[in-house]
Amino acid sequence: MPGFHINAMGEMVLDAVDDICVVDVYDLASDIGKECEKIIDHFGPDSVTSLMPKVINALELLEALATKNERENATVQELNDRISQLESEKLEKAEFRKRFEKELESIEEQWRTETRELVDLVSSLQEENKRIIQQQQELQSQASSGLVSDSQVLQRLKQQIHKQRDEIKTKDRELQEKIGDVENLxxxxxxxxxxxxxxxxxxxxxxVQVRTLCEERADFLAQLQDQHREINALKRRLGIAEKENEDLVKSGDECDPNRPRYTTVELKELMIERDELVTKVNDLSEELRALKPVDKTDGIDPGEETPPEDDPPVQGPLPLEPDDAPWKKSSESGIRKFFRKLFSEPDSTSFPRRSLSTLSKMALSAGHHGDISI
Known part of the structure; x- marks a missing residue:
């Protein structure tokens, strides 16, 4: 058990409040239930009657606190994960920004270098152009062959300038593509x-869906176990009734005037007919009393009136109510369900007329109404 440990005296001691979960509470409830069974075996159910509601309320409170603790731990873990994620994203962004700034610096440095080279080249070309213009002015008197050579030099210089201008445009396009790639990233x-x-x-x-399905599965299993227990009890009662019927049939004497002459079905039909006839007689008596004149009824001695003799009510075992009846449904906590299952096990035969399931039901009803009567 993560939230508890057993000391040298055999007592359960709390380790850490943050580590307690609902499973630990159920384990603790199981140990308490076993100890209660031992006390009941030695001293009877009256010894734990007043203690059970308090123990169940304390375990319910501990269950609620454990559930709240789990939710808070989950929230804290989620927030820690979110913080770690944000920190990692922040580091990634910072690293990406540094890398991007370095790339931009390298691109800008390369662009400055190329621009500087181009400016130097343009300056040199301008100087050379000036020098050529001066030479051209000085060589105006020369022949047409000299003019043709100067025009070729100028044409070559213009081609170089256009070529370098195209290279600058290409570099600008590459820079725009890099910026677009960064935006896409x-x-x-x-x-x-x-x-x-x-x-x-x-x-x-x-x-959340898995947790809901687990709770529904636990409820279905509890209902299934209750139905199995009811079926087994009905089977035992049916076996006892069949055995008694066989004993009666075997012990019956044809010459005995007190032997049963009707079957169970016939007796039930006769009892139903008897009840219907009694009901009709009562209705007719009421109608007769209502139809009698008032003056005649005043003269009658009340002591002489004999009410119709009512037959005693039909006696016998009442049918068991189903566990899934709508009036029996109530919002019980997991601790109450746990103790209900724990004390309703069929193997506890310490008391012949009062089982542990009866004790658990009395304890649970005492938790709602505040008093227990055994």
């Missing part, structure tokens, strides 16, 4: 976060 990260939250929500719903 951010969108994918948000999508993954949303899917993770949806998965956690579904898991939580599944846990």
């Amino acid at each position: 951010n969108i994918q990260i948000e999508r993954l976060k949303n899917s993770g939250r949806e998965t956690r929500r579904r898991n939580k719903l599944l846990q």
Whole structure:
């Protein structure tokens, strides 16, 4: 038992309040029930009659506290997981931001270097252009062959400038593509976060459904055990009745004037007819009294009136009420159900006329009404 331990005196001692769960409470209730059985075996049921409601109320309170503790522990664990997740996401974002900043710095540095080189190249080209213009002005008097060579140099320089301009545009396009890739990665990260939250929500719903199904299964098992016990009791009663019937048949004497001459079915029919006739006689008597004149009824001595003789009510065992009857349903705690199952086991034969199931029912009824009568 995680929340308890047994000391040297054989007593159960609480270890930690945070570790107590509903299973521990049920284990403790089982041990208490066994000890109560021992006390009942030695001293009788009267020795624990006043103690059982208090023990059950204390165990119910402990069960409620254990359930609340489990919920709070689950909430704390969920919050810790959420904090860890947020911290990991924060670290990932910081690392991604650092990496992105480094890439941007490297790209900017490369762009500055290329721009610097291009500016230097343009400056050199401008200087060279100026020098060429000066040379052209100085060589205006030269022949047309010299002019053709200068025009070729200018054309080559223009081609180089256009080529470098195209390279700058290409670098700008690559930079825009990198920025677009970074935005797509951010969108994918948000999508993954949303899917993770949806998965956690579904898991939580599944846990609630599993817990509900477990509780329903426990209720069904308890009902099934009660039905099995009722069936076994009815079988035992049927066997006893059949045995008594056989004994009566065997011991019957044809010449005995007191022997039974009717079957059980015939006796039931006769009793039903007798009850119907008695009811009709009572109704007719009431109608007759209602139809009598008032003046005649005043002169009659009340002592002379003899009410119709009523037959005694039919005696016999009443049919057992089903356990699933709507008037018997009540919201009982798990501890009360546990003690009801524990004390209703068929193997406890310590008392011939009062079983432990009767004691448990009396204790449970005392928990609701405040008094126990045995």
